[in-house]
Amino acid sequence: MKKKQVSLKDIANEVGVSIATVSYVLSNRKDSRVSEAMAKKIKDIAKTLNYQPNKIAQSLKSGKTNTIGLIVADISNPFFANIARIIEDEATKLNYTVIFGSSDEKAEKSLHLIEFLSSRQVDGFIIVPSEGTDNQIAQLKQQNIPLVLLDRYFPDISTNYVVIDNFEASTKVVNELIVSGYERIGMIAYANPLYHMRERIRGYRETIQNHFGGKISPNLVEIDYNDSKKQVRAAIDNLLSGENPVDAVFFATNTLAILGLKYIDELSLTVPKDIAIISFDEGEAFDFYYCPLTHIRQPLDEMGKRAVQILTQQIATPDMGEKQICLKADLIKGKSSLAIYSS
């Protein structure tokens, strides 16, 4: 039999005083006028009994759980795993607990998670929304549930969000390749209608367009998320075939880069001699890759922390205005995009 936790009542009985008095003392309210002596006695007994307040009861009373619901798009992606950890740490600092789930890029799963977390009475949500969840987000907003979108957002729904400037980052990638002497630059992205992916693609297209003025066209392949392994291989075959095979590939995410590089290894191509590579985000998988990868590094730490801060502020001050943060990402130069002449 699990022993019952000690409650205020147990302490009250022990000391011979009312539950209310114990509550006043233990919650340190200054406006209660409990005698010093009594207060000390109560505190001592509470300590010897190892009293821990029942947060469930506190939550029911206060309507606050000090819990944040976090929904990421894919927890098996180190990008999201890392940001989840950062959010967890920051939340803990601010005295919040995080309950999280992964939508695995599926709208139904996202809906299920939102309902589940709502029934657990989370005080607010941090969500990396996946395709087709616009209505879920709109609904949360309409219910005035505190909410911060992270990494992705819907331009048509006005919410708090913390994202990066994907267009600008993508521009940096393509410019780096161009400056290094590459010309036939392919891109492999997800066939995902969400804004962040469209912006990465737009950055690629416009930079190619602006620089080559139509003499060289963008060469983009979009991959279906649920069949990515096979399609990435086909995409690379495709980009490398024909009269003008690419000399560089820009991967729109780290997961695409991992799949792509494994296949490039299989083909016995050497990076960057045979083909230059830049990736959006990285991952531990590249720690031992023979050629350090040039990649976009998103300010994960700041993104996670800002999201938590904005959310907890909104929980505390519901009528605070909306906060919309767009951060810049850095290009980290490895050796996978070395200038052609120096290779």
Add this chain to the structure above:
Amino acid sequence: MKKKQVSLKDIANEVGVSIATVSYVLSNRKDSRVSEAMAKKIKDIAKTLNYQPNKIAQSLKSGKTNTIGLIVADISNPFFANIARIIEDEATKLNYTVIFGSSDEKAEKSLHLIEFLSSRQVDGFIIVPSEGTDNQIAQLKQQNIPLVLLDRYFPDISTNYVVIDNFEASTKVVNELIVSGYERIGMIAYANPLYHMRERIRGYRETIQNHFGGKISPNLVEIDYNDSKKQVRAAIDNLLSGENPVDAVFFATNTLAILGLKYIDELSLTVPKDIAIISFDEGEAFDFYYCPLTHIRQPLDEMGKRAVQILTQQIATPDMGEKQICLKADLIKGKSSLAIYSS
């Protein structure tokens, strides 16, 4: 203003019936004899109002939160991150939520987490205990709080646990190296008094002893967890120096292997030609390592699932006997321990 969630009372008012009746209908208790018509009406209204039961209130009433507290030793280690994910998935299937934290191998942090999770009224714990937490575990046990130790346990405290046979796994590693022709086999482990680490070391020592019968002695270096980077480098320098430098190294964990291999790369040594390697556990970091690593693969999936199953069983049946599971781990042969003559 955040709108209040709809409660049983709202539905009761709407339908013109008592809260109790609504509760009976919505909790689907067969023994209540509410008329079909009324039941239907109530269910319809509940649906249109989008009623979600308040789990906080349910928990307070029932004394059950359907929540598991998970404490891992180091969430930044992919081994624990993976097992956390497996536990999360299995728990979700069984209708439990997981709240977790990382003790970062610190006893005080572990205590803090236990208290925190207890105050959140978790129904039970899954814990990867760190050094010096014996008394915390004993205390939980003494309070009859359902508990499963994972990956590590204390031989002196009788609890549920799910672990692997570290001694046997370690034996396999050393035998593999011996069979492949290596003789001067060093080991790098943590200076950690916990049983799992001692067993790995014992397996190493005894196998060396049994095979070489004293003609070659074990060559073990123990590393301080909090200064591991520097000490691993020194350890490798040490193992490679002297009259009889090692020709193989057994790393007792994946984190040690990562640190070690990076240094070995810096030294421009080639695996396995210059030095053979076997690691306990692996990680994504090795995905692109030029030489696929021979390593011990623990049955993560089974470990995580069994832990959840045992815990939830004990929550349901508190006087169930203790379950102690010791699984075997596999040796996965890569190329980092190739037989000497074939290299």
Add this chain to the structure above:
DNA sequence: CTGAAAGCGCTTACAG
């Protein structure tokens, strides 16, 4: 077939 009442453990405005 339906409802009044007690109670889970806490907080807090109010009374004495």
Add this chain to the structure above:
DNA sequence: CTGAAAGCGCTTACAG
């Protein structure tokens, strides 16, 4: 200086 009472949203044994 201290306590009785109401209430957070639910469940359930009991009465009618």
